[in-house]
Amino acid sequence: MLCVALLGFAVPGVAVAHLERPSYWPDPAPDTSVQPAAGGAVPTARSLSSAVTGKGPGKVRVVCQGAKGKKSLRKAIRAIRAARKRGFKLRPSQPTIRFTLKQARRWNRINRKLRAKCRYSSIQKAVDASGNNDRIVIMPGLYREPESRSKPLNDPRCNPSMIQKDASGSPTPSYAYQANCPNDQNLIYVQGRALFGQPPPEPLMNRQGIPKQELGACVRCNLQMEGSGPRPTDVKLDAGKDYTGTGPSAKPGGHTKHVVLRVDRGDGFVGRNFLMRGGLEFGFYTEETDGVLLDKTKFYWNADYGHLSFTSDHHVVKNCDGFGAGDAVVYPGAAPETGAQATDFYPDAPRANTVIKQCDMRGSGLGYSGSMGNGVRITNNHIYGNSTGIATDTLSAAGHPGFPADSSEIDNNLIYSNNLNLYRKDAPVKPLITVPVGTGIIYAGINDARVHDNWIFDNWRDGVMLFAVPDALTSACSGEPQSVKFGTDTSCGAEGEVLPGVSCAGAPANGLSTSCNNRFYNNKMGQVPPGFKFPTMIDQFGTSRSIEAVRPMPNGNDFWWDEFSSNRWNCWYSNTGEDGTGASVSGAGEAGRTPGVPPNALPNCAGGGNRESSVGNGDVAKERYLVDCSEGPDEETGPLDCDWWSTPPRPGSAAAVNNSASFARAARRFAKTARAQRLRSRMADLISGG
Amino acid sequence: MPVRLAVALVGAVLLGGCGGDDKDPPARAGGSAEEKAESVGRRSAGSVVQFADCDDWRRGSRAEREVTVVELRDQLTIQSARSSASPLPDDRAYEIFQKACEPDFAGSLRLYKLYARAQGFAPLNE
Numbered sequence: 001m002l003c004v005a006l007l008g009f010a011v012p013g014v015a016v017a018h019l020e021r022p023s024y025w026p027d028p029a030p031d032t033s034v035q036p037a038a039g040g041a042v043p044t045a046r047s048l049s050s051a052v053t054g055k056g057p058g059k060v061r062v063v064c065q066g067a068k069g070k071k072s073l074r075k076a077i078r079a080i081r082a083a084r085k086r087g088f089k090l091r092p093s094q095p096t097i098r099f100t101l102k103q104a105r106r107w108n109r110i111n112r113k114l115r116a117k118c119r120y121s122s123i124q125k126a127v128d129a130s131g132n133n134d135r136i137v138i139m140p141g142l143y144r145e146p147e148s149r150s151k152p153l154n155d156p157r158c159n160p161s162m163i164q165k166d167a168s169g170s171p172t173p174s175y176a177y178q179a180n181c182p183n184d185q186n187l188i189y190v191q192g193r194a195l196f197g198q199p200p201p202e203p204l205m206n207r208q209g210i211p212k213q214e215l216g217a218c219v220r221c222n223l224q225m226e227g228s229g230p231r232p233t234d235v236k237l238d239a240g241k242d243y244t245g246t247g248p249s250a251k252p253g254g255h256t257k258h259v260v261l262r263v264d265r266g267d268g269f270v271g272r273n274f275l276m277r278g279g280l281e282f283g284f285y286t287e288e289t290d291g292v293l294l295d296k297t298k299f300y301w302n303a304d305y306g307h308l309s310f311t312s313d314h315h316v317v318k319n320c321d322g323f324g325a326g327d328a329v330v331y332p333g334a335a336p337e338t339g340a341q342a343t344d345f346y347p348d349a350p351r352a353n354t355v356i357k358q359c360d361m362r363g364s365g366l367g368y369s370g371s372m373g374n375g376v377r378i379t380n381n382h383i384y385g386n387s388t389g390i391a392t393d394t395l396s397a398a399g400h401p402g403f404p405a406d407s408s409e410i411d412n413n414l415i416y417s418n419n420l421n422l423y424r425k426d427a428p429v430k431p432l433i434t435v436p437v438g439t440g441i442i443y444a445g446i447n448d449a450r451v452h453d454n455w456i457f458d459n460w461r462d463g464v465m466l467f468a469v470p471d472a473l474t475s476a477c478s479g480e481p482q483s484v485k486f487g488t489d490t491s492c493g494a495e496g497e498v499l500p501g502v503s504c505a506g507a508p509a510n511g512l513s514t515s516c517n518n519r520f521y522n523n524k525m526g527q528v529p530p531g532f533k534f535p536t537m538i539d540q541f542g543t544s545r546s547i548e549a550v551r552p553m554p555n556g557n558d559f560w561w562d563e564f565s566s567n568r569w570n571c572w573y574s575n576t577g578e579d580g581t582g583a584s585v586s587g588a589g590e591a592g593r594t595p596g597v598p599p600n601a602l603p604n605c606a607g608g609g610n611r612e613s614s615v616g617n618g619d620v621a622k623e624r625y626l627v628d629c630s631e632g633p634d635e636e637t638g639p640l641d642c643d644w645w646s647t648p649p650r651p652g653s654a655a656a657v658n659n660s661a662s663f664a665r666a667a668r669r670f671a672k673t674a675r676a677q678r679l680r681s682r683m684a685d686l687i688s689g690g
Numbered sequence: 691m692p693v694r695l696a697v698a699l700v701g702a703v704l705l706g707g708c709g710g711d712d713k714d715p716p717a718r719a720g721g722s723a724e725e726k727a728e729s730v731g732r733r734s735a736g737s738v739v740q741f742a743d744c745d746d747w748r749r750g751s752r753a754e755r756e757v758t759v760v761e762l763r764d765q766l767t768i769q770s771a772r773s774s775a776s777p778l779p780d781d782r783a784y785e786i787f788q789k790a791c792e793p794d795f796a797g798s799l800r801l802y803k804l805y806a807r808a809q810g811f812a813p814l815n816e
Contacts, residue, residue, distance in 0.1 A: 153734065163736050394810075395810045431798055433800070470811065631789070633792075634792075686814075
């Protein structure tokens with residue numbers, strides 16, 4: 001038995017998104033030890049029909065239910081018939097897809113042939129039997145994986161002997177833990193690489209490349225797993241229990257496993273056309289993987305995240321749909337440094353390492369979230385009916401390699417009606433996080449990001465928020481050790497090296513590395529696309545929203561910027577507001593001169609051509625507000641106290657106008673107080689590195 | 691377990707006299723509360739940090755909550771060879787949890803997520 005109870009002395013292994021082993025970005029080059037090579041690019045899905053013909057590399061294993069697959073085939077035929085007669089929506093915002101007669105016959109033929117090939121009733125068993133390039137086809141059914149469920153949590157075979165400890169002695173499950181006890185935490189576990197060697201005794205500061213001393217050979221690389229029903233919901237991978245209601249959207253009263261499907265170092269993985277439901281933590285989870293394609297997957301009622309990728313590269317999630325997450329539906333965390341901080345480890349940088357596209361992210365605390373979401377592109381999605389639509393942050397930095405977050409791109413999305421108040425008794429989804437109800441996008445400490453060509457409307461607090469996060473959780477090997485300020489004696493941060501390319505002046509030495517060089521342009525704020533209709537599922541949990549017939553649908557405020565002192569190169573240009581002109585864009589931006597009084601001009605940077613003209617001068621009222629919000633909910637209700645925990649009044653209403661004026665008055669008063677002066681001093685100290 | 695006991699003792703030293711509900715009962719019968727207290731919440735792979743939430747916090751005794759703050763800090767802050775200090779003092783973190791966990795709706799809020807955010811802005815706080 002492999003014992004990895006290690007005591008490191010530099011870096012904790014904790015990922016704030018999840019307690020996890022010290023995690024490394026995989027080598028982005030393809031692994032040519034298998035043919036075709038694994039990783040190095042987003043994998044291409046093989047067609048379902050080729051699973052029947054056997055064309056292409058690898059063996060095909062079919063999983064089904066009932067005697068000789070009878071039950072699965074019956075379900076398949078019923079689903080195909082429904083797809084022909086009534087059609088179905090791949091995701092709620094999209095038009096109905098209706099099968100032609102030819103398509104229906106073809107799907108019938110494929111499923112009948114698959115039935116004949118079926119040898120498995122357990123997905124886990126099919127995975128265990130699979131090797132590189134193999135495929136698993138899952139016929140329609142509800143897969144509860146009873147054998148996996150029966151495996152103990154904190155299995156004494158692995159716990160504590162395979163716990164990997166960090167500097168403080170904080171325990172995390174090692175790769176060996178997952179490989180030896182695959183169903184301790186996971187309903188279905190895909191071990192991509194063989195166990196090999198030992199992790200370094202101390203986690204490496206350089207997170208580029210999984211250490212060779214622990215990197216085993218591919219054993220399940222290029223694995224493809226897919227459902228054979230016409231709809232993703234025909235194949236349900238289910239870790240929940242005690243359901244209320246029936247059907248794919250039924251709500252679990254409890255959870256049996258932390259993760260529904262975990263793919264660990266499984267380079268070249270393709271998951272297609274199934275639902276992952278009822279995880280105590282995540283529906284889908286991948287870590288240290290190069291090359292992951294998820295297509296037509298759904299994430300329902302996973303208590304923390306629907307999808308979570310961590311330190312993974314060449315990753316695409318498309319045509320997805322999810323709701324019921326207490327944190328976020330989709331979460332690419334600790335994404336590789338393929339953007340502004342890329343080194344020659346990524347010779348093809350800058351590039352997006354993760355793309356989330358054509359998804360509906362809804363009915364959750366957050367539609368999308370990603371701490372250290374470097375180089376992630378979010379494009380062509382519908383993000384609606386959450387408390388907040390999108391959050392990318394550095395707030396939970398410790399343990400997330402990749403500080404500071406940079407080079408996110410959010411473009412061509414519809415981001416609307418994110419006014420779901422989960423901060424009430426008996427909320428339909430239990431919130432795990434604290435975010436501002438009524439907000440489209442939050443950028444909490446990001447650099448070099450682009451937000452453009454989106455429709456952002458009907459978010460009753462703010463369309464887009466941008467603010468700085470001091471480097472309190474981090475420090476830099478490459479600069480002055482920040483931690484000295486807080487009494488520690490280390491010279492490196494919790495999250496590994498801070499790589500070159502930090503965009504804020506004086507960073508990282510001065511402890512202010514975030515919220516610089518971000519651009520917001522060509523966005524349509526408060527305007528509704530022609531022909532737009534709310535998806536019916538927007539009302540699933542009763543989010544506040546505008547009436548469909550009403551145009552425009554303004555945000556409470558379009559752009560909110562904290563104007564943090566010294567933050568530079570943030571530019572807003574070519575955006576249009578609710579009346580279709582630039583003049584109607586709202587946002588508090590005149591750095592410090594009229595604190596808290598929207599609307600006024602945000603730095604336009606001469607249409608983006610002169611970024612030097614944008615420097616934050618500090619706005620103590622906004623900073624005081626942020627500090628108050630950082631401490632979570634409380635009972636204080638003053639005008640500058642945090643009000644994130646309730647639905648804002650409808651934009652344009654008397655209450656909304658009153659709130660805004662009240663904040664502005666309070667902000668002006670506060671600016672003259674001794675407390676404000678002390679806050680200015682603290683900000684000045686931070687900037688000077690004191 | 692020796693590690694937990696050490697954490698509990700460290701917690702007792704660091705947090706002695708800080709805020710909290712003085713009416714809370716001792717964590718365990720037999721021996722001092724500090725010696726026996728364990729962190730609140732569901733333990734997974736040796737740690738409560740991933741799952742401990744406000745419901746757990748409310749159920750915990752004062753000593754258990756104090757130990758929880760120490761475990762969160764150990765896991766979520768800058769680490770070094772000999773210490774793990776935070777810009778967010780433990781007694782302040784305790785106070786924040788007491789307030790944040792009070793509302794009806796707060797039961798499911800994860801403590802580590804609250805902690806990380808409060809810690810992020812702590813250098814600006816009074």
